[in-house]
Amino acid sequence: MAVIQVEHVRKRFGNKDALEDVSFSIPKGEIFGFLGPSGSGKTTLIKILTAQLNPTDGQASVLGQPATTMQQSAQKMRFGILTDNSGLYERLTIEENLELFRQLYSLPKSSIDKVLQFVNLSGERKKKVNRLSKGMRQRVMLACAIIHEPELLFLDEPTSALDPVNSAHIYKGLRYLNEKGTTIFLTTHDMAEAESLCDRVAILYQGQIQAIGSPKELKKQHRENVVRVDLTNGEAYELPVTEGTADQIADWMKRGLIDRLATKEPSLGDIFIQMTGSELL
Amino acid sequence: MSISLRRARAIFVKDYKEFSRNYAISISLIVPILFAFLFRSAGPSLPGAIGFLFNISLVLLTCLVQACLIAEEKERNTLRTLMMTPATTLDVLIGKSALVFVLSALALAIASYVMGYEPASLWAVVAAVVLSIILYIAVGTICGLFSKTLLEASLSVIPAAMVFTAPPVAPLLFGDYPILKVLDYTPSIQLVQLLELPPGFMTGDILKPLLIISAWTVVFSIISVVLYQRRLKDE
Incomplete structure (x- = not known):
């Protein structure tokens, strides 16, 4: 009810x-x-x-x-x-x-x-x-x-x-x-x-x-299909989720170069700005 | 609309605690007694003294305190908070008015005793004073509802004081013009007539003033309840 x-x-x-x-x-x-x-x-x-x-x-x-x-x-x-x-x-x-x-x-x-x-x-x-x-x-x-x-x-x-x-x-x-x-x-x-x-x-x-x-649903709907990779040598990349990216990440992994790997998930605040063009005040 | 005496009592007790700790407003309680001592020294049979004492007390104690209590609740948003509890409009108004009613009745009784005032008809004077207190509470409620702050409430009582206390002295100030006869129907003049009733009065001498004061009381009480409901709605 x-x-x-x-x-x-x-x-x-x-x-x-x-x-x-x-x-x-x-x-x-x-x-x-x-x-x-x-x-x-x-x-x-x-x-x-x-x-x-x-x-x-x-x-x-x-x-x-x-x-x-x-x-x-x-x-x-x-x-x-x-x-x-x-x-x-x-x-x-x-x-x-x-x-x-x-x-x-x-x-x-x-x-x-x-x-x-x-x-x-x-x-x-x-x-x-x-x-x-x-x-x-x-x-x-x-x-x-x-x-x-x-x-x-x-x-x-x-x-x-x-x-x-x-x-x-x-x-x-x-x-x-x-x-x-x-x-x-x-x-x-x-x-x-x-x-x-x-x-x-x-x-x-x-x-x-x-x-x-x-x-969770809202974040999923507004998630950018991008992964962020921080390498041990200080380099950082934002890569699209594609087969090529998967191969590249696998290669870095084999070579022990990956320091941090994360999906780029928006916060609710980001979603709000994205939808309205305004910041929450 | 239902009334819960338990809820009205809770609001009365809360108001009593607040009033007793608010010296700026609770000082109004001594106004009638001060005037009584002042007039007593001038002589208990001073013409018009008892009428003036009652009318000025009803404005400076009853009307002013009620206006301040309502305005303070509005200023601090507590009236809206009360509205969102199960207390109905009548629970709130009865609870808030009960304190002012008791204080006014007590102060006027002490002031009458101090002045050595003996009415020709005790029951008629009691009835008139009870009705007048309710009337001035309603006027105070209206003043409070139209005020945003305590200061505004104190100032809003001034026009009420002019309207409700001036009529008995108007003929003395402006002469006995026929148009001023309309002032005979004001509650303050009717109260003075009852307070100064001569010995050997007739029933009609009591009934007419009581009916006029009752009419004012009913009209202003209805206006105050309706305004209370409207002013607290956000339309």
Whole structure:
């Protein structure tokens, strides 16, 4: 069953299309990444899927219900969201912020300990939010979004303010949540994050999906048929994959000249630039 | 739209904690009591004093604090975060308004005691004050929704103060022009009439002001709920 189903969605602001005929579906249990530069329509799509915006045309369903019903309390119990518009109560402690969310979601008290452990903030629970670093705030916001262990999680740049150690901790936690059945829809600029976390990604540019598939599939589709050979004498070659190249490599191998041999595989960032002519900003 | 008292209570408790740690806003709580001490020294029977005390307190405490609480949530994006939880519009508005309601009622009760004010009809005054607090909370909510920052919210209360507190003194400032008769239908003048009810009053003397204040309260409450839903939608 598709957790998110988007069919020919278009969103127009004034005379500009933020989204043009966007269609895709996300099955249960997938980590799906949406890649695109600022202003490409990623946030607009999250807002449509969470009923903060209505589409101009097309249909979207989330968790088997029309996306327009996502503002109902029963539906809001089923998903969590962390966007750059999320906020925290500055004068309250981390624990007091989470206590509010615990009560709003009618959860047991133990849920606070559990989620604090998840975001690696158990020792900081009594700290006021206005004393926290940007990275710690990001982790508290993530804790607020997942305290109720949602079926579906929307994440907008979840590790943008985090250092590599904390990012790795969050990735581990997200994979754990995903293994327990949470479907994750995330937007990111970080190609390494998309490659390591996502089962599938979509590249959104100028309101349209330019490519969709697993990182592996996309790389395969856009792979140049070239091998790179570094020789022990310092020479390096990029050779087309042909019979002649195979003979040449075999010869170098026999003579013990090969230092490194690799296929030339594009990164997701390279694929994006190739498809749009723009860099991710 | 459903209401969950549990969720409204959670928002009330959160607001209480924030309010008690925000000295710039919580100082508003002493405004009615300060005015009460000021007027008390001038004499408890000072004409118009009790009306002025209640009306100015409703603006500088009820309306201002509500506007600031809403604007601060907007400024810090916490109102949008709340919207994405199971809390409904009414849960949020009731939770946020409950704190201001309790604080206003408490401050006005203390101020009345300090001034030695004894109403001719206690129940009528209580009803009018309860309705007025709800009205000014709705006005504060509207001011907060149209403000992007705390500073803007503080300034947005000034026009509300003019509209809602000036009518009782307008005839004194501008003379008794027939056109000013329309101001008799403002909630502030109706509240003053109830607060200064003479002994031996008739039922009609109570009902008319209560009905007028109720009408204002209902209209502004509906406007604040509708605006809350519209302002937080990104269309």
